[in-house]
Structures are given as C-alpha cells and as structure tokens.
Amino acid sequence: MIHKRIKDPKWNLLTRFQLAWEVDQWQWEIGEYTYGKPLVLEPEMAMLKIGNYCSIAPDVTIALGNHRTDLVTTYPFNVLKEYWGNFPEHYEDHDTKGDVIIHDDVWIGKNSIILSGVEIGTGAVIGAHSVVSKSVAPYTIVAGNPARPIKKRFSEEICNRLLKISWWKWEKEKVEKFLPLLLSNDIEKFLTEAEKS
Template structure:
C-alpha cells in the first residue's frame, strides 16, 4: 500500500505533486471536536480559503450541548462553500414573535431552550459527495452514495445512490438499479479494513457491483 494512502490519522491527507501538503483539504474528524457532531473516518472537506474553525464554517449552528446532532458517515466528500444548517438555527415559533430576546439576556435562556424540543438530527450517509455551495437544511436525511449537485438545497430525505440537484434538491436519476443498490448496501465497503479498501480501489472506480462484492473480505 502506498505510503500515506488512506491514513485516517492525517489532518491533511492530500499532497500536491511537488510534495507540499494541501492545507485546504482536511479530514473533518481530525479538526472538529464537538460532542454534537459525529463524522466518520476519511470524510474530508475542501476550501479555497481554509478556515481556522472548520466546524463553524461547515455547521455554524451546531453548538456543543445542542438538542440535536449532525452525523456524517465515512468517506464523505464535501466541496467548498457547503453549509449544513442544523435545527438549532431555528427560533421558537409558537409565540407571537420569533425575535430571540433570550440571546441578549442569558437569564431567559432556559425558557428559550425549553421551547426548542424534539429537534431532528441531520444525517448524511457514507460516501456522499456534496458539490460546491450545497446547503443542507435541518433534519435532512441523505442516503449513502448520494451525489448532490453544486448549489443545491437539500431538505427531507434523499435515497441511497441517487443523483440530486436543485432547490429543493430532487432526484435526477438513480446511479444503479435497485438490486445493485441493495447489493452495495449489503457489501458496505466503507466498513472494510483499510487494506481491503486499498485493494478494491480499481473496482470502486468502475460500475461493476459484483466485481466489488467479490473482493469483500472474509
């Protein structure tokens, strides 16, 4: 296996051909430490203007102790300017005004948060590619193997292995036939040992589902 290939411990997993580290591409679980954000191994984000705080750039409303979680699977690919707006971005809406008076008077915060219950988690599956400028709205559920086109706004649920685009994002087509998708989900290559994944990269780059399945370890 090539040196440094699929190194889950690396903050900056990509190098340019001249050997320089690309500071604009990071493994997110190496740079985000937030109990409300769960990110699988090898999921990366890229930015042409790398931030000091990747959590703030990607999911600015997901504060530690929030009543909901953001869960992102393994081997995700998150392009520049993606923004994930989680449910804590909302203001309580049951009253006459939605103005957040409590954020200016911390003595009122307990009552404010008491109005924000049962907020939905936002869940993004394994091997998902979010294109440049995608916005993910609160409570979205994005399946595994999904590709979301640049500039799209995702709400609700997107099924495994679809290509979606638009505002709101709608399924343009499925990447594989239903039986192939079921097979891919059963194979779950993203959970294989890293050595097996390294051997399977030629198969992963092709559309031959059975060839990949034949390489499953054990």
C-alpha cells in the same frame, strides 16, 4: 482531543480533524476518511452523524436548528438576551426538526444547505447549491431548492448489492486492494469480486 484518535493523522483535511473541538463538545460522530469542513449552525440543537468516505465540498452549511417562525418575531432575542431587560424565563427562539444523519460515501456539492431532521442515504449525491429539507434515499442524486430527486445512480439490484457489501466498512488494506475496481465504472466486476472476497 479527537484529532489524536484519527488513524492516519496526515489527513488534515478530514472533517474529524477540521471540526475536532465541535466533535468533542457536542459528541458528534464523524466517520473515517470523510473530508471537508461544513459550517454547522445551532450545534447544540441536535446530533450530527456523518459516515465514512463522505466528500463535503467548500461552503456547505448544516443547520441543526433554525429561527422559530411561529412566534410574533423571528428575531433571536434569546441569543442576544444580555442586551435586553424583562427577558422571559424558559424562552426558546430556535427550534429543530431533529438530528442530521449523513450515511457513508455521500458527496455534498458546493454551497449546499442541509436542514435539521434530514437523513441522507449511503451513496447519495447532493448537487451544488441545493437546499436539502427532506431525507434522501441511498444512491439517489438530488439537486435544487428544494432538493428533488434527479435519478438513481444505479438499479435497485445494484444498490442493494452495494449496501450488502458495505465496502466503506472495510479495513484500509482491503480498500487499497480493491482500489482499481472501486475507481472503475465496471460496477458488475467490482461487485462480483467483492462478493467473492
């Protein structure tokens, strides 16, 4: 079971623990210290990859597939085929635009919906109640339905330095050492110290 492979089992809020059966069943990849339990729809349709240190608020939905809209009906007869006679072979009433990839240190706000085929870059923030139908660049804040960029969290130079440092890949001991700087708004000091280490 996946929950036995979690390095620090006291973290029962971790997404890997919360979705242990689904992670094993569908071979999803969920990073270290990511927490929250999203509702994942159509899990068999595509892969789900979530990085380290992501924050997933309550009532987030990730749709790996959806009803087809190019058929006469959008009704999911295939899901309920045991109730119907004369059912055609090789019929699919659901479709996907591809895998959902959520990189490291992403914050997804309450009641947001992530649609299939979307990639969310490292450090991005998804505002509450957003519908994400297109990929999101690293360190970008998006919100709305459909989600649109509001602003970059940092300058391009700072974003590139953060991506190069990749603190979310550090061992726990190094993260703990840098915790006071990680939790400060003195980004330049954090970057300078991290680049020296």
